[in-house]
Amino acid sequence: MNDLLKVKFISSKKGRGVFAEKDILKGRIIDVAHVVLIPNNEYKQIDKTLLSNYCFEWKNPKYKLENKMALAMTICQFMNHSYSPNVKYEYNYRNDTIKFKTIRDIKKDEELTVNYGGMATSKDPVWFEVE
Amino acid sequence: MHEYIEVKYISEKKGRGAFAKKPIKEGTIIDIAYVVPIPNKDYKKIYKTILYNYCYIWEDPEHMPAFRNAITLSVSQFINHSFEPNVKYLYDYESKAIEFSAIRDISKGEEILVNYNALVDDKSPMWFEVE
Numbered sequence: 001m002n003d004l005l006k007v008k009f010i011s012s013k014k015g016r017g018v019f020a021e022k023d024i025l026k027g028r029i030i031d032v033a034h035v036v037l038i039p040n041n042e043y044k045q046i047d048k049t050l051l052s053n054y055c056f057e058w059k060n061p062k063y064k065l066e067n068k069m070a071l072a073m074t075i076c077q078f079m080n081h082s083y084s085p086n087v088k089y090e091y092n093y094r095n096d097t098i099k100f101k102t103i104r105d106i107k108k109d110e111e112l113t114v115n116y117g118g119m120a121t122s123k124d125p126v127w128f129e130v131e
Numbered sequence: 132m133h134e135y136i137e138v139k140y141i142s143e144k145k146g147r148g149a150f151a152k153k154p155i156k157e158g159t160i161i162d163i164a165y166v167v168p169i170p171n172k173d174y175k176k177i178y179k180t181i182l183y184n185y186c187y188i189w190e191d192p193e194h195m196p197a198f199r200n201a202i203t204l205s206v207s208q209f210i211n212h213s214f215e216p217n218v219k220y221l222y223d224y225e226s227k228a229i230e231f232s233a234i235r236d237i238s239k240g241e242e243i244l245v246n247y248n249a250l251v252d253d254k255s256p257m258w259f260e261v262e
Contacts, residue, residue, distance in 0.1 A: 033206075042181055045177070
C-alpha cells in the first residue's frame with residue numbers, strides 16, 4: 001500500500017485518477033517505481049495495444065540497442081495529465097527506476113497530476129484531448 | 132512510497148524480488164494493485180512479449196467476453212513465485228484491483244512470495260523452472 005496515494009474513479013470520460021490520502025508537502029518523494037524494460041522488437045507489438053499509453057521512453061545509453069521503452073509498475077501510472085502538474089518524475093537509469101516527486105504542496109483529496117511530456121513545464125501536445 | 136514492499140535485485144538468474152520493509156502481521160493487506168483490463172485483440176499481441184509474464188486472468192463479468200486478461204501496475208508485480216507462499220491475492224472486480232494479503236507473519240527483510248496459480252495450495256506447474 002502506498003500510504004500517501006489512492007486511486008479513485010472520476011468519470012467514464014476521464015476514467016480513474018490518483019488522489020492524496022493526506023496533506024503532502026512540496027519536494028516529497030511519493031514513489032520510486034521499478035520498470036520492466038521492453039525489447040524493441042516486442043515494443044512494435046505493444047505499441048498497437050492500450051499498454052502503449054502506460055509506457056515510458058527509456059533512453060538509457062546502455063540499453064540503446066535492445067530497449068527503448070519501459071513499463072513502470074506503480075500506482076503513479078494512474079495519474080492524469082496536466083500542463084500545470086503538481087508532480088514531476090525523473091529517470092534513474094542506473095537502477096531502472098522512475099522517481100515521482102511533488103513540486104508543490106498538495107492538500108488531502110486533491111488530484112495528483114503529471115505532465116506526460118516529461119518535463120513539468122513541457123507544452124508538447126499529448127495524444128489525446130486536454131480539457 | 133510503498134509502506135510494506137521494497138524491490139531488490141537478487142541475482143542474474145532470479146532477477147528482482149519483493150522484500151518486506153518492516154515486520155508484517157498475518158492478515159495485513161500489503162498491496163492493492165489496480166489493474167488495466169486488456170481487450171482480447173490486444174492480448175493476442177501482448178501474449179508474445181515479455182509483458183505476458185505480468186498479466187493475470189481477469190474474467191470480470193462486466194467485461195466478458197471481450198476482456199479476459201489484465202495487467203496490474205504496482206510494485207507487487209515484482210513478487211516471485213513459490214509453492215510455499217507467504218502472501219495470497221484476491222481479485223476485486225468491483226474495485227478493478229488485486230488485493231495482496233499476508234497469510235502468515237513475515238519478518239523485516241524476508242522475501243515476499245505468492246503462488247502464481249492464484250490458489251495458495253495449487254501445485255500446478257509453472258511456465259518456468261521452479262527451484
